[in-house]
Amino acid sequence: MAGAGPQAGAGLVAEELRDAWASLDAEERLEGFRLLEAAEAEELFDSLEARDQSALILLMREPERQLWMRQLAPDDAADLLQAAPAEEREALLRVLDAPTRSEVSALLAYAEDEAGGLMSPRYVRLRPEMGVDEAIAYLRRAARERVETIYYIYVVDAGHRLVGVVSFRDLFAARPDSRVRDVMSSEIVTVRADLDQEAVANVIAQSNLMAVPVVDAEGHIQGIVTVDDIVDVVREEATEDIQKIGGTQALDAPYLEVGLLEMVRKRAIWLTVLFIGQLLTATAMGYYESAIARALVLTLFIPLVISSGGNSGSQASTLVIRAMAMEEVRLRDWWRVLQRELAAGLLLGLILGAIGLLRVLLWPGREKIFGVHFALVGLTVAVSLVWIVMWGAVAGSMLPFVLRRLGFDPASASAPFVATLVDVTGLVIYFSVATVLLTGTLL
Amino acid sequence: MAGAGPQAGAGLVAEELRDAWASLDAEERLEGFRLLEAAEAEELFDSLEARDQSALILLMREPERQLWMRQLAPDDAADLLQAAPAEEREALLRVLDAPTRSEVSALLAYAEDEAGGLMSPRYVRLRPEMGVDEAIAYLRRAARERVETIYYIYVVDAGHRLVGVVSFRDLFAARPDSRVRDVMSSEIVTVRADLDQEAVANVIAQSNLMAVPVVDAEGHIQGIVTVDDIVDVVREEATEDIQKIGGTQALDAPYLEVGLLEMVRKRAIWLTVLFIGQLLTATAMGYYESAIARALVLTLFIPLVISSGGNSGSQASTLVIRAMAMEEVRLRDWWRVLQRELAAGLLLGLILGAIGLLRVLLWPGREKIFGVHFALVGLTVAVSLVWIVMWGAVAGSMLPFVLRRLGFDPASASAPFVATLVDVTGLVIYFSVATVLLTGTLL
Numbered sequence: 001m002a003g004a005g006p007q008a009g010a011g012l013v014a015e016e017l018r019d020a021w022a023s024l025d026a027e028e029r030l031e032g033f034r035l036l037e038a039a040e041a042e043e044l045f046d047s048l049e050a051r052d053q054s055a056l057i058l059l060m061r062e063p064e065r066q067l068w069m070r071q072l073a074p075d076d077a078a079d080l081l082q083a084a085p086a087e088e089r090e091a092l093l094r095v096l097d098a099p100t101r102s103e104v105s106a107l108l109a110y111a112e113d114e115a116g117g118l119m120s121p122r123y124v125r126l127r128p129e130m131g132v133d134e135a136i137a138y139l140r141r142a143a144r145e146r147v148e149t150i151y152y153i154y155v156v157d158a159g160h161r162l163v164g165v166v167s168f169r170d171l172f173a174a175r176p177d178s179r180v181r182d183v184m185s186s187e188i189v190t191v192r193a194d195l196d197q198e199a200v201a202n203v204i205a206q207s208n209l210m211a212v213p214v215v216d217a218e219g220h221i222q223g224i225v226t227v228d229d230i231v232d233v234v235r236e237e238a239t240e241d242i243q244k245i246g247g248t249q250a251l252d253a254p255y256l257e258v259g260l261l262e263m264v265r266k267r268a269i270w271l272t273v274l275f276i277g278q279l280l281t282a283t284a285m286g287y288y289e290s291a292i293a294r295a296l297v298l299t300l301f302i303p304l305v306i307s308s309g310g311n312s313g314s315q316a317s318t319l320v321i322r323a324m325a326m327e328e329v330r331l332r333d334w335w336r337v338l339q340r341e342l343a344a345g346l347l348l349g350l351i352l353g354a355i356g357l358l359r360v361l362l363w364p365g366r367e368k369i370f371g372v373h374f375a376l377v378g379l380t381v382a383v384s385l386v387w388i389v390m391w392g393a394v395a396g397s398m399l400p401f402v403l404r405r406l407g408f409d410p411a412s413a414s415a416p417f418v419a420t421l422v423d424v425t426g427l428v429i430y431f432s433v434a435t436v437l438l439t440g441t442l443l
Numbered sequence: 444m445a446g447a448g449p450q451a452g453a454g455l456v457a458e459e460l461r462d463a464w465a466s467l468d469a470e471e472r473l474e475g476f477r478l479l480e481a482a483e484a485e486e487l488f489d490s491l492e493a494r495d496q497s498a499l500i501l502l503m504r505e506p507e508r509q510l511w512m513r514q515l516a517p518d519d520a521a522d523l524l525q526a527a528p529a530e531e532r533e534a535l536l537r538v539l540d541a542p543t544r545s546e547v548s549a550l551l552a553y554a555e556d557e558a559g560g561l562m563s564p565r566y567v568r569l570r571p572e573m574g575v576d577e578a579i580a581y582l583r584r585a586a587r588e589r590v591e592t593i594y595y596i597y598v599v600d601a602g603h604r605l606v607g608v609v610s611f612r613d614l615f616a617a618r619p620d621s622r623v624r625d626v627m628s629s630e631i632v633t634v635r636a637d638l639d640q641e642a643v644a645n646v647i648a649q650s651n652l653m654a655v656p657v658v659d660a661e662g663h664i665q666g667i668v669t670v671d672d673i674v675d676v677v678r679e680e681a682t683e684d685i686q687k688i689g690g691t692q693a694l695d696a697p698y699l700e701v702g703l704l705e706m707v708r709k710r711a712i713w714l715t716v717l718f719i720g721q722l723l724t725a726t727a728m729g730y731y732e733s734a735i736a737r738a739l740v741l742t743l744f745i746p747l748v749i750s751s752g753g754n755s756g757s758q759a760s761t762l763v764i765r766a767m768a769m770e771e772v773r774l775r776d777w778w779r780v781l782q783r784e785l786a787a788g789l790l791l792g793l794i795l796g797a798i799g800l801l802r803v804l805l806w807p808g809r810e811k812i813f814g815v816h817f818a819l820v821g822l823t824v825a826v827s828l829v830w831i832v833m834w835g836a837v838a839g840s841m842l843p844f845v846l847r848r849l850g851f852d853p854a855s856a857s858a859p860f861v862a863t864l865v866d867v868t869g870l871v872i873y874f875s876v877a878t879v880l881l882t883g884t885l886l
Contacts, residue, residue, distance in 0.1 A: 022771070023779075039630060047649045144616040151594055168611075173587040187482060205674050206490045210653070227670050231648050234674060238681030239765050245688060246761025246858060247754055255766035256779065263783070264790045267758050271832075274754050275795050279802060281746035286812060292742060299735060299742045303724035303866055306746060307753075311690055311717050311859040315710050318689025322682050323698035328465070336466075336699065340706070347707045352718050359722060369729060389714075415689060415858035416754040423746055 012036055014044040021052075022256040030059045045071065050079035051253065058088055066095040073148060074100055075120045075229070078107035082117075107223075115200045116193035118233065119214045119223030120148040128155050128163060128181040132174045139168065152211050154221055155184045161219040162188060190215045193222055197233045202327050204230045241325060244409065245318055247274065247416035270414070277420045281306075281427055288431045295442040297370050298434055301356075301381050306426035308352055309388035310419030313396030316341055317413045320400045324410050334401045338394065345393030349386035357382035373441045384426075384433045391429065392422045455479055457487040464495075465699040473502045488514065493522035494696065501531055509538040516591060517543055518563045518672070521550035525560075550666075558643045559636035561676065562657045562666030563591035571598050571606060571624040575617045582611065595654050597664055598627045604662040605631060633658045636665055640676045645770050647673045684768060687852065688761055690717065690859035713857070720863045724749075724870055731874045738885040740813050741877055744799075744824050749869040751795055752831035753862030756839030759784055760856045763843045767853050777844045781837065788836030792829035800825035816884045827869075827876045834872065835865045 017032045024032065033041060033056060045053065045068060053072075057065055057080070069092060072080065077096065081089050081104065093101055103121045110116025124142050126135050135153070143150050153171065155164035164184030174183045189207045191200050193214050204212055204227055211226045240250040249266040251258050258266075285292070292299055320337060323329035329337060360378030363369065370377045396418045400410035435443060460475045467475065476484060476499060488496065488511060496515075500508055500523070512535060515523060520539065524532050524547065536544055546564045553559025567585050569578050578596070586593050596614065598607035607627030617626045632650045634643050636657050647655055647670055654669045683693040692709040694701050701709075728735070735742055763780060766772035772780060803821030806812065813820045839861045843853035878886060 043630075043650075046651055140615055143612045150612055150615075169586045169593055172583055172593075187486075201674070201678075204671075205678060207486075208489055208671055210671060227674060228647075228651055228653060231644070231670060231673055231677060234677045234681070235644075235648060235769065238677070238685070239769065242681070242685055242688060242761055242765045245685060246757050248758045248762060251762070254769070254771035255762055256772060256776065256783075260783065260786055260790075264787050267755075267787065268791055268794050271751070271754055271758070271791055271795065272798065275747070275751055275798060278747045278750050281750070282743045285743040285746070289739065289743070289812075293739055296732065296736055296739075299745075300725045300728040300732070302742075302745060303728070303749060303870065304718070304721045307721050307724070307859075307863060307866055308714070308718055310750075310753075310862070311714055312710075314689050314857075314859050315691045315714070318685055319691060319694070319698055322685045326678065326682065326697070328697035329699060333699065340699075340703065343703055344707050344710065347703075348711055348714055351711050352714065355715065355718060369732075414757075416750075416757050416862075419753070419859075419862065420750060423750055427746065 012040075014040040014047075017044060018047065022254060026055055026059060030056055042071070050076070050083040054080045054084040054092075057092065058084060062095070065092075069095045070097065070100070073120060074103040074107060074122065075118065075148075075223075077104045078117070079112065081108060082112050110193060113197045114193065115191045115195045115197065115214045115225055116222070118197055118200065118225045118229050119193070120226065121223045122148040123211075123213070123221070123224040124150055124153045125156050125221070126153050126166075126180050128157070128179070128184065130180045131176075132171055132178050132180065132183065133176045135171055135180055139171075148224065149211060149226060152209075152224070153180075154213055154224070155180055156221060160221070162190065162213055162215055162221045164188065165213070188213065190219075191225065192216070198237045198325060199327075200225055201230050201234050201237065205234075237325070241321065241411040244411040245321060245414050247271070247414040270416070274416050274420045278423065280424045284424055284427045284431075288427070291431060291434065291443055295434070295438060297377055297442070298380075298431075300369075302427070302430070304356070305381065305384050305388060305430050306423045307419075308385055309392035309422040309426040309429075312345060312348060312389040312392035313418035313422045314415035316345075316393045316396030317399055317418045318415060320397045321410050321413060324400060324404065331401065331404060334398065337397050337401070341393040341397040342390065345390035346386070348393065349389035352389055353382035353385040356385050371442070373438070376438060376441055380430075380434050380437045383437065384430045387429050387433065388422070388426045391425060392418070395422055395425070455483075457483040457490075460487060461490065465697060469498055469502060473499055485514065492696075493519070493526040497523045497527040497535075500535065501527060505538070508535075512538045513540065513543070516563060517546040517550060517565065518561065518591075518666075520547045521560070522555065524551060525555050553636060556640045557636065558634045558638045558640065558657045558668055559665065561640055561643065561668045561672050562636070563669065564666045565591040566654075566656070566664070566667040567593055567596045568599050568664070569596050569609075569623050571600070571622070571627065573623045574619075575614055575621050575623065575626065576619045578614055578623055582614075591667065592654060592669060595652075595667070596623075597656055597667070598623055599664060603664070605633065605656055605658055605664045607631065608656070631656065633662075634668065635659070641680050641768060642770075643668055644673050644677050644680065648677075680768070684764065684854040687854040688764060688857050690714070690857040713859070717859050717863045721866065723867045727867055727870045727874075731870070734874060734877065734886055738877070738881060740820055740885070741823075741874075743812075745870070745873070747799070748824065748827050748831060748873050749866045750862075751828055752835035752865040752869040752872075755788060755791055755832040755835035756861035756865045757858035759788075759836045759839030760842055760861045761858060763840045764853050764856060767843060767847065774844065774847060777841065780840050780844070784836040784840040785833065788833035789829070791836065792832035795832055796825035796828040799828050814885070816881070819881060819884055823873075823877050823880045826880065827873045830872050830876065831865070831869045834868060835861070838865055838868070 012035045057068055081092055084092060124147055139150050151168045153166050154162055157163050164186045165188050166184040170183050190213050191203055211224045213224050214222045216222060243250050247270050357378045366374045399413040403413055404410045455478045500511055524535055527535060567590055582593050594611045596609050597605055600606050607629045608631050609627040613626050633656050634646055654667045656667050657665045659665060686693050690713050800821045809817045842856040846856055847853045
């Protein structure tokens, strides 16, 4: 129904421009943006990421720039500034009105990805002894100003400490002669300003609240984080995790908008690290060269055996990484996870080992390809698979714990990283099993 | 500050029980739940997933069961019913009061993962010609009933078609003598009842709204989807995608709560499919066995070369899968993505190829290990790497497009799946390059 109003002319609508956005350069974006009618332009501007907003605004001159900067809530303005080059920030701050400027400056002190960086300072405060009717009249005035939300009202004592919260709706439904103190709840879910945004998202998701207050160590309220900002956070964090799991650095921008060289750089770093790790496979293979020369048949199964370990490891690491991000698994759960993965890995290894053994035993022309000892070759493959798949599950599941314990992001235990780790050790397991089972026959 | 109220006794608090939740069986959970005070129990109950709520309620007898079922908003009650075994649903429905029962029954007609399955029927409707003061008085009564939100009010015509939306705040801030029509906006972002929940999340994330109305083909409003439900959707969908990218079926429950056999089943299916695919590597290796016998040195680099292709493919597929989920990349963009990945793959291949070449040329004792033709061996590795890494990037990025075009979930193009695909073709590329470069010397 968007654009159906009588004022919608023949011009460009926000959605069309949004669709073309990724393929336009900065100048074309501004040009398109200026062609939009006021309401459409506002809709588009609000839907842009801070990075895109800042690029657009930096191309504008003073009066236009001021118009759009003043459009923004202080937390959004702070995000925009953080996305702009450091040398431009001063100029952007200057076009804001004085009270907003000081709000925004205060917010800039917080890291972008912490509760402090997400919060809005424009919440509504009341005193506990205020009457409900008086409070509603006050809110009616506040609703005309630019407060972030009037839907939750925070109750503070004389020392500005948070003592209660009341939803607008409860206030509205309360008896007019009661006091704020009577309708407020003193069970308040709060977060600290330096809490990581992923943890803030977990708090909001579990509490089903529309907003959470941010407090300092003494319980003074600093601002509020609203659920609509959290939707963006959850999407962003999931994108970062997925990209890391895929073995890339986080792109920080939509796929089609990242420059080719930037994209190559973000992928080359991990790919090179993995490649250097993989060079160890060549070293390991060199170590077993004489075994390979004597039993060439062993080489046939190398990709099969090591990849199965890698796949099992990728499964385990992604499951644990996600469970950690969702706070379903904590550091102290490592022992329970290890037990599970040992059991799951053993079962999975037995399944693959059985299939592998059958395949060798039933291979057409098996004696011609594998020699008279084909059953022993099959057994070597099967036993190796059990060990390697189990090892993959254990290594893949424990690596995120190790990374988190050392203070790194568990999501760096990417599928390719685990696969590489398991490839090298998998070769060692495979040739060790072969040495035990085949010495005296093939070796 | 939770639990700091005077009524908080020495008993168990919700958070403690929540922490222990995963390690308790059904009976122990109910026991713990009953030990909580009313407010704590409510907090815990609200924070539980539908599956856990339903398990808990099914253990209760009539009066207790009724108490907790009636606690739920209709959309949450519908979720709970959908999580319960089919034969129990009738009994659970019966304990609801009549109006809620019919609301919940209507919601059960929609799929859980579509807008219809997420929506609440308890929104507030007004007529456009109503006066603002009259509207506020009406809302004041509505706020006392169990409506989902009074923060957005939907304006419908005599035929129940949605004609406008107004935020409570705008209504509240409006001149008392104006009409709803004057303050409402007729530019409404709407979704259809059968829209997939991931797409609904994208609409809400881009529009920054706190709720979106669900309409049928004729524009009649059916219900609303609120942003707090969307946070859960975004987390759930990201979890599913991450698990699929890791090569597992979606677990549908927290990692530690999935039974061991269920976990093994969900992982074994993909692992077995991948294993059967990997068996082709043994076939491919068999095909090149005579080349291997003549130039044993080639085997040393097999894991290195094929894994690099797999890693490059994992990167490309996860980037494209995520970009598709975020609606940054659409089906029609396949050609732009292909061009990018060809270029990125070529550059990444050149980087790895150069490192590989240098490594062989500088390997201590290179002539002893690789023979007099060590430079040619290095060249074979380097050229293969360029082709294989490029092929990995192309295959990994195009696979999600193919899957989506065929109506499958692009996230099924998991890192292990792409790696397996590229392993098999990588071997063919490697031995083909070797045949071209080494025939007449080593081969």
